[in-house]
Amino acid sequence: MSMNTENIRPGDLEWTCCNCGRKLEPAPVVVEYLGNEFTAELPRCPSCGLVMITEELALGKMAEVEHILEDK
Amino acid sequence: MEQNELRQWESRCIEEQAPWCAAACPLHVDARSLCARTAAGDWAGAWQVLLRTMPLPGVLGRICDAPCRERCKRGEAGEAIAIHLLERACVGHARPRRKPAPVPSKPQRIMVVGSGLSGLSAAGELARKGYQVTVHEPGESLAQGLREQYAAQVPDEALDLELDLLLKLKIKVETRAPVDEPGFLDRMLESCDGVFLSLDALDPEGWPLERGEDGRPVAAWPVQATAREGVFAGGLSGPDGFSPVWAAAQGRWGAASLDRWLQGVSPGAAREKDGPFETRLYISLKGVEPLPKVQPAEPEGYDDQEAIQEAGRCLQCHCLECVKVCPYLESFGAYPKKYAREIYNNQSIVMGARQANKLINSCSLCGLCETVCPEDFAMQDLCLTVRRDMVQKGKMPPSAHEFALLDMEFSLGQEFRLAKHQPGHEASAALFYPGCQLAASAPSQVRAVYGHLCASLQGGVGLMLACCGAPAFWAGQEAKLASALEAWRAGWEALGSPPLIMACSSCAEVFRRHLPEVEQRFLWEVLAETGMEIKAPANGPLAMHDPCTTRHHADIQQTVRGVVGRAGVELEELRLGRELTECCGYGGLMSTANPELAQEVITRRGGQSQRDYLAYCAVCRDRLAQVGKRALHALDLFFPVPGEEDPAARPSPGWSQRRENRARLKAELLRDLWGEEAPAMQAHRQVELLIAPEVAELMERRRILIEDIQKVIFEAEAQGNKLCHPQTGHFLASFRPYKAVFWVEYTPEGEGFRVHNAYAHRMKVKVGAKP
Numbered sequence: 005m006s007m008n009t010e011n012i013r014p015g016d017l018e019w020t021c022c023n024c025g026r027k028l029e030p031a032p033v034v035v036e037y038l039g040n041e042f043t044a045e046l047p048r049c050p051s052c053g054l055v056m057i058t059e060e061l062a063l064g065k066m067a068e069v070e071h072i073l074e075d076k
Numbered sequence: 077m078e079q080n081e082l083r084q085w086e087s088r089c090i091e092e093q094a095p096w097c098a099a100a101c102p103l104h105v106d107a108r109s110l111c112a113r114t115a116a117g118d119w120a121g122a123w124q125v126l127l128r129t130m131p132l133p134g135v136l137g138r139i140c141d142a143p144c145r146e147r148c149k150r151g152e153a154g155e156a157i158a159i160h161l162l163e164r165a166c167v168g169h170a171r172p173r174r175k176p177a178p179v180p181s182k183p184q185r186i187m188v189v190g191s192g193l194s195g196l197s198a199a200g201e202l203a204r205k206g207y208q209v210t211v212h213e214p215g216e217s218l219a220q221g222l223r224e225q226y227a228a229q230v231p232d233e234a235l236d237l238e239l240d241l242l243l244k245l246k247i248k249v250e251t252r253a254p255v256d257e258p259g260f261l262d263r264m265l266e267s268c269d270g271v272f273l274s275l276d277a278l279d280p281e282g283w284p285l286e287r288g289e290d291g292r293p294v295a296a297w298p299v300q301a302t303a304r305e306g307v308f309a310g311g312l313s314g315p316d317g318f319s320p321v322w323a324a325a326q327g328r329w330g331a332a333s334l335d336r337w338l339q340g341v342s343p344g345a346a347r348e349k350d351g352p353f354e355t356r357l358y359i360s361l362k363g364v365e366p367l368p369k370v371q372p373a374e375p376e377g378y379d380d381q382e383a384i385q386e387a388g389r390c391l392q393c394h395c396l397e398c399v400k401v402c403p404y405l406e407s408f409g410a411y412p413k414k415y416a417r418e419i420y421n422n423q424s425i426v427m428g429a430r431q432a433n434k435l436i437n438s439c440s441l442c443g444l445c446e447t448v449c450p451e452d453f454a455m456q457d458l459c460l461t462v463r464r465d466m467v468q469k470g471k472m473p474p475s476a477h478e479f480a481l482l483d484m485e486f487s488l489g490q491e492f493r494l495a496k497h498q499p500g501h502e503a504s505a506a507l508f509y510p511g512c513q514l515a516a517s518a519p520s521q522v523r524a525v526y527g528h529l530c531a532s533l534q535g536g537v538g539l540m541l542a543c544c545g546a547p548a549f550w551a552g553q554e555a556k557l558a559s560a561l562e563a564w565r566a567g568w569e570a571l572g573s574p575p576l577i578m579a580c581s582s583c584a585e586v587f588r589r590h591l592p593e594v595e596q597r598f599l600w601e602v603l604a605e606t607g608m609e610i611k612a613p614a615n616g617p618l619a620m621h622d623p624c625t626t627r628h629h630a631d632i633q634q635t636v637r638g639v640v641g642r643a644g645v646e647l648e649e650l651r652l653g654r655e656l657t658e659c660c661g662y663g664g665l666m667s668t669a670n671p672e673l674a675q676e677v678i679t680r681r682g683g684q685s686q687r688d689y690l691a692y693c694a695v696c697r698d699r700l701a702q703v704g705k706r707a708l709h710a711l712d713l714f715f716p717v718p719g720e721e722d723p724a725a726r727p728s729p730g731w732s733q734r735r736e737n738r739a740r741l742k743a744e745l746l747r748d749l750w751g752e753e754a755p756a757m758q759a760h761r762q763v764e765l766l767i768a769p770e771v772a773e774l775m776e777r778r779r780i781l782i783e784d785i786q787k788v789i790f791e792a793e794a795q796g797n798k799l800c801h802p803q804t805g806h807f808l809a810s811f812r813p814y815k816a817v818f819w820v821e822y823t824p825e826g827e828g829f830r831v832h833n834a835y836a837h838r839m840k841v842k843v844g845a846k847p
């Protein structure tokens with residue numbers, strides 16, 4: 005199962021972290037569901053680590069993977 | 077599920093049983109498929125059907141006496157299908173060429189004596205199994221007697237083609253065989269490993285065989301063994317005298333017995349399906365118009381058009397009674413026997429995807445299938461049992477039912493739960509229990525009904541707001557159901573265990589099953605007794621929609637019709653009403669587990685009549701309204717909402733509104749009737765939101781509640797964990813109040829916040845994902 009940089013569109017990196025005032029950058033992030041862990045490249049605040057999940061990812065690939073894991 | 081349970085489920089559904097025609101045919105020719113292919117004008121396909129089961133089709137297809145007709149179901153609605161004439165029409169077309177199947181080779185030698193239908197059929201079967209077959213024919217040529225006997229029906233070319241195909245199987249032929257010579261049979265036996273006698277072609281008196289009263293050798297079907305070891309025979313009379321199809325079948329059975337005998341296997345074991353057998357296939361003749369047989373213009377049989385027309389009369393016998401009335405069963409493309417197998421496989425899987433989870437969770441548990449099934453197959457019991465098993469094993473997909481279970485928790489929680497005696501009373505002679513969804517849908521009517529009951533009944537009417545646990549029951553969550561029921565019972569006992577006045581038939585069903593000690597009657601009955609008058613005469617007739625949980629409660633259905641009818645409202649019965657009523661798509665949590673299907677279900681339901689519907693379950697009413705069907709709740713007739721002009725057009729409240737309605741109902745009742753303050757609203761509930769209709773619609777579809785959004789914004793604003801977009805100035809923040817993560821894009825506006833977008837996922841970002 006892959007959730008890599010394809011998940012990030014340039015527009016996503018325009019968001020900034022309100023805590024730190026920094027633009028988000030792609031970074032490897034560990035996500036987990038039902039005991040399964042994956043590393044995915046996601047937009048993240050380079051200073052505090054706040055991660056963004058976009059609508060497209062949440063309702064697209066992520067939903068797909070969730071579904072597969074639920075039926076495992 | 078254990079293997080033997082699966083077998084029990086499977087054997088209950090008779091959809092895969094043979095159609096009556098095929099069961100009655102000694103060879104089990106699939107006349108149903110033959111008719112289907114013929115009706116479609118597909119002659120090659122029709123041929124293929126015959127080739128699967130009929131020996132020497134070019135001959136037998138022209139002379140079969142069709143004993144199957146006696147059992148054909150069409151005979152009960154007009155005349156039986158002329159299956160023999162359809163076969164004749166079929167074999168009049170060119171026979172499709174088939175690549176000969178590779179034949180194994182066995183060393184054993186078999187002698188077939190006589191080349192009648194049974195002998196040729198046996199020879200073909202044995203040669204295809206690889207035996208070294210020789211046919212001994214006393215005449216000048218193979219099948220000489222057959223040719224002469226059926227010269228009128230079977231053209232020479234047709235017979236020659238069949239014989240050619242047999243010879244291609246390396247069958248040897250000895251003509252002028254001295255079958256009458258003394259000792260012929262013994263010599264045969266000595267020179268080979270087994271013998272088959274075609275008694276339809278010859279029967280020399282000198283043969284040393286045991287004979288029956290009719291003077292013919294004894295060889296009972298379907299084993300076809302004579303009294304002599306290694307000698308089998310066919311071509312004897314069938315149950316109604318000599319019959320070509322019986323002769324051919326006896327050849328096939330005798331060949332099978334010889335094969336078994338040569339392999340040391342008992343020829344007599346498990347032969348029940350050889351020859352005509354009983355079938356349990358059910359076929360409803362309801363609404364089938366009787367039709368007579370198509371009469372051929374020419375005595376020799378049908379031309380193509382006539383055959384196509386006659387084949388079109390075939391009922392294509394199937395059961396599928398349940399599939400015909402249940403969109404759920406239809407939508408998964410098969411029928412319960414197959415589903416039972418798929419569910420069993422799903423449950424026994426160790427690694428890999430469980431393909432049937434959706435199948436298991438989509439059933440509305442409405443029980444209509446069991447009611448229409450001739451064998452009482454209860455898909456709802458199968459699905460519920462398996463759901464419980466999945467929950468227990470931790471294999472239930474969390475997203476399948478979570479939304480509904482959270483809604484149940486809400487109803488069981490502080491914001492809704494209430495159990496009180498009537499103000500000014502220390503005891504309750506009765507307890508009004510409206511159910512969570514009526515309160516969610518029509519809180520003002522709950523209040524009005526309660527007022528009416530208090531005013532017209534003696535001894536105090538208590539009120540209880542809670543949830544009966546139906547969502548947990550439907551989800552197979554036994555532990556959650558038990559604790560919901562326990563909490564419910566504690567509240568009820570604290571009021572002195574009064575008898576209930578119920579407004580919701582789903583609650584009633586749950587209590588009936590799980591709390592049988594609770595005495596209950598329906599609100600409708602009480603309204604009838606208290607002489608309640610209709611306040612808002614409807615423009616009838618109204619089409620009556622019974623909730624599926626009243627299926628087996630004709631008394632409730634009758635009472636509602638009674639109260640409404642007495643007031644002069646005309647009612648129309650739906651095709652599927654009363655005992656056959658359909659679920660609205662909410663039952664069994666279908667709408668949570670399979671929203672698309674649930675939508676289709678209620679749309680179809682709403683399409684059964686052009687009239688406004690009259691429901692007496694709040695969920696049924698609202699789901700009809702959701703798909704644009706005009707529908708009233710029976711309470712709309714008795715307790716109209718003040719100022720509401722057209723209650724049949726009242727939109728269904730959304731998910732958030734349903735919570736809001738419950739919370740407000742409790743708070744207002746507490747304040748107005750009992751002079752108590754409702755528990756304080758949690759801080760996040762005070763976040764004010766501005767939501768445009770399209771965003772509200774999107775939230776509804778994604779099942780995101782206002783409260784979920786309030787939590788996200790409350791947390792984000794308190795902690796500062798949010799993103800912002802420099803161009804739009806929008807904030808984006810997330811929060812995980814339970815096993816789902818909610819994201820909200822918003823901007824502050826006035827005292828509150830404008831919501832631009834909201835979405836959710838379940839996967840969780842691991843804490844500690846610091847750079």
Ligand code: SF4
Binds near residue numbers: 096148390
């Ligand atoms: S109606 Fe058709 S399928 Fe049914 S028994 Fe007759 S031939 Fe067979």
Ligand code: SF4
Binds near residue numbers: 439
């Ligand atoms: S939805 Fe109702 S009729 Fe259909 S299978 Fe389930 S219980 Fe049976």
Ligand code: SF4
Binds near residue numbers: 091399448451
């Ligand atoms: S009604 Fe349905 S479950 Fe019952 S026998 Fe027929 S196909 Fe099978």
Ligand SMILES: [Zn+2]
Binds near residue numbers: 021023024049053
């Ligand atoms: Zn930051």
